[in-house]
Amino acid sequence: MFDYHIHSQYSVDGKMTMDEACKQAIALGLDEIVFTDHIDVDWPDHTFHLDMDNIEKYINEIEAMQQKYNGILSIKKGMELGLQPSLLDEFDKILDTFPIDFVIASVHVVDGMDPYLKNYYLDKTKEESYVRYYEEILMLIKAFDNFDVIGHLDYVKRYSPLEWEEEEHLYGLDIIEEIFKILIEREKGIEVNTSGYRHISDAPMPNIEIIKKFAQLGGEIITIGSDAHSTDGLAFSFDRAIDELKEAGITQLTKFNQRKPEMVSI
Numbered sequence: 001m002f003d004y005h006i007h008s009q010y011s012v013d014g015k016m017t018m019d020e021a022c023k024q025a026i027a028l029g030l031d032e033i034v035f036t037d038h039i040d041v042d043w044p045d046h047t048f049h050l051d052m053d054n055i056e057k058y059i060n061e062i063e064a065m066q067q068k069y070n071g072i073l074s075i076k077k078g079m080e081l082g083l084q085p086s087l088l089d090e091f092d093k094i095l096d097t098f099p100i101d102f103v104i105a106s107v108h109v110v111d112g113m114d115p116y117l118k119n120y121y122l123d124k125t126k127e128e129s130y131v132r133y134y135e136e137i138l139m140l141i142k143a144f145d146n147f148d149v150i151g152h153l154d155y156v157k158r159y160s161p162l163e164w165e166e167e168e169h170l171y172g173l174d175i176i177e178e179i180f181k182i183l184i185e186r187e188k189g190i191e192v193n194t195s196g197y198r199h200i201s202d203a204p205m206p207n208i209e210i211i212k213k214f215a216q217l218g219g220e221i222i223t224i225g226s227d228a229h230s231t232d233g234l235a236f237s238f239d240r241a242i243d244e245l246k247e248a249g250i251t252q253l254t255k256f257n258q259r260k261p262e263m264v265s266i
């Protein structure tokens with residue numbers, strides 16, 4: 001198996017070194033991991049900013065890990081870009097400069113607010129909290145093309161202070177379908193983010209029903225990632241996710257090498 005969403009200490013909220021992550025991946029029997037540390041410039045509260053110097057150091061350290069674990073563990077270079085309208089040109093520049101294997105495009109900030117900080121939900125119903133978030137993703141992917149998958153599509157679920165509803169993954173479905181059509185047309189995809197199994201919904205992000213919808217519309221690019229920030233999160237609930245994906249009729253997951261997808265049967 002392979003984990004395509006991992007944060008090391010290069011992310012402000014990362015609690016493991018790259019070396020600790022690699023050792024844990026080997027202990028778990030993974031074949032491949034991708035470091036996808038945050039590039040979140042202009043975050044509302046404090047700065048999650050990896051500047052150019054740090055990105056160079058980040059890439060160098062991944063290359064050192066590749067050498068150290070050569071033949072034992074495949075280690076890829078990734079990034080999780082925190083999309084905001086004002087940052088898109090800077091992201092293009094970063095991706096032109098550095099040799100990256102895999103890019104997750106995530107929306108962490110909408111209208112200057114990160115749902116993580118709760119003020120995002122203050123003036124919204126549950127449905128509005130989803131719809132506004134999906135609208136922002138749709139607007140951003142119309143303007144930006146330099147990514148491989150959308151991260152944690154239903155991110156607003158993770159931090160919502162509003163009481164969870166069984167069917168809330170269906171809010172904003174028409175916008176989700178519009179997002180999927182653009183992704184499919186451009187041969188991009190979504191991730192199955194297994195950190196969602198820690199949430200009361202007990203489902204990945206997005207919900208399996210939504211992943212199924214992506215596949216039904218013709219979507220093929222699907223990666224799996226734990227969004228681990230510490231070693232105990234690596235490959236979290238992957239066995240369960242794979243079972244549920246298979247039940248939903250999904251038979252392949254995607255790996256990336258220098259931004260090129262490769263399909264792997266599950």
Ligand SMILES: [Zn+2]
Pocket residue numbers: 080106108151152
């Ligand atoms: Zn994220």
Ligand SMILES: [Zn+2]
Pocket residue numbers: 005007080227
């Ligand atoms: Zn992440």
